[in-house]
Amino acid sequence: MKKITIAIDGFSSCGKSTMAKELAKKIGYIYVDTGAMYRSVTLFAMRHGLFNADGSVKTDALKQQMSNIDITFKFNEKAGRPDTYLNGECVEEAIRTLDVSNHVSPIAAIPFVRAAMVARQQGMGRNKGIVMDGRDIGTTVFPEAELKVFVTASAEVRARRRYDELKEKGMPADFDDILKNVQERDYIDSHREVSPLRKAADAIELDNSHMTIAEQNDWLMRQVEQRIEG
Numbered sequence: 001m002k003k004i005t006i007a008i009d010g011f012s013s014c015g016k017s018t019m020a021k022e023l024a025k026k027i028g029y030i031y032v033d034t035g036a037m038y039r040s041v042t043l044f045a046m047r048h049g050l051f052n053a054d055g056s057v058k059t060d061a062l063k064q065q066m067s068n069i070d071i072t073f074k075f076n077e078k079a080g081r082p083d084t085y086l087n088g089e090c091v092e093e094a095i096r097t098l099d100v101s102n103h104v105s106p107i108a109a110i111p112f113v114r115a116a117m118v119a120r121q122q123g124m125g126r127n128k129g130i131v132m133d134g135r136d137i138g139t140t141v142f143p144e145a146e147l148k149v150f151v152t153a154s155a156e157v158r159a160r161r162r163y164d165e166l167k168e169k170g171m172p173a174d175f176d177d178i179l180k181n182v183q184e185r186d187y188i189d190s191h192r193e194v195s196p197l198r199k200a201a202d203a204i205e206l207d208n209s210h211m212t213i214a215e216q217n218d219w220l221m222r223q224v225e226q227r228i229e230g
């Protein structure tokens with residue numbers, strides 16, 4: 001069966017990685033969560049004092065440190081998805097905190113950070129057979145992807161989903177803080193100069209506000225079948 005490239009973009013916390021990882025498992029593709037890469041750079045910057053007190057980034061210092069940031073993925077059989085490693089340390093949990101979420105968008109707006117991440121992502125997808133989710137996969141990383149999906153849901157629905165997830169994991173969560181974070185990231189991600197979050201002209205839009213996880217997985221599988229058979 002022919003292998004294709006699948007790009008899943010959209011707003012924060014709308015279910016991109018949930019559907020991407022499930023699809024990859026079903027069809028035996030590699031799954032890459034590009035948000036985890038930007039989150040890992042952010043965690044590194046937080047740990048190394050590369051943020052100013054006002055939340056802005058010490059850009060020159062970060063630039064000098066970029067070659068010391070090694071991000072890798074290793075498949076976790078139990079979780080059924082790849083875990084993210086920063087310089088050899090599993091940071092899967094550490095990169096999902098609200099603190100990291102509150103710092104990530106300024107990091108992801110920096111051109112040299114994006115250039116480094118995009119180069120790595122393109123390398124991982126060189127042989128196709130990949131499902132990648134993020135903000136700029138269909139527009140910048142793989143503009144030639146055979147299937148592009150752009151996912152949306154209302155900000156309240158997305159914040160509720162993230163809130164439920166953090167609660168279930170026993171992590172601190174406040175609904176209003178999460179909603180504010182989701183809205184702020186949407187704004188910064190959509191308005192940055194380099195690769196802003198936007199729907200690619202040839203992407204299919206999916207509003208999953210009122211869909212179950214099973215329904216969206218079925219929907220995505222149908223889209224893939226059409227591309228693979230067609």
Ligand SMILES: Nc1ncnc2c1ncn2[C@@H]1O[C@H](COP(=O)(O)OP(=O)(O)O)[C@@H](O)[C@H]1O
Pocket residue numbers: 011012013014015016017018019133161162164165208211212213216
């Ligand atoms: N259709 C859905 N209905 C309810 N919850 C969902 C749905 N899709 C995803 N979720 C949940 O929403 C949360 C955010 O999903 P996630 O896949 O991490 O989003 P993203 O990758 O877009 O940030 C997760 O806890 C996930 O289980």
Ligand SMILES: Nc1ccn([C@@H]2O[C@H](COP(=O)(O)OP(=O)(O)O)[C@@H](O)[C@H]2O)c(=O)n1
Pocket residue numbers: 011012013014034035036038039104105106108109133134135136137185189
């Ligand atoms: N391809 C990507 C993926 C994420 N990002 C940035 O990384 C942040 C975290 O992405 P994420 O996918 O983990 O976020 P959630 O939607 O899971 O909350 C986003 O808010 C963007 O600022 C990006 O700029 N480009």
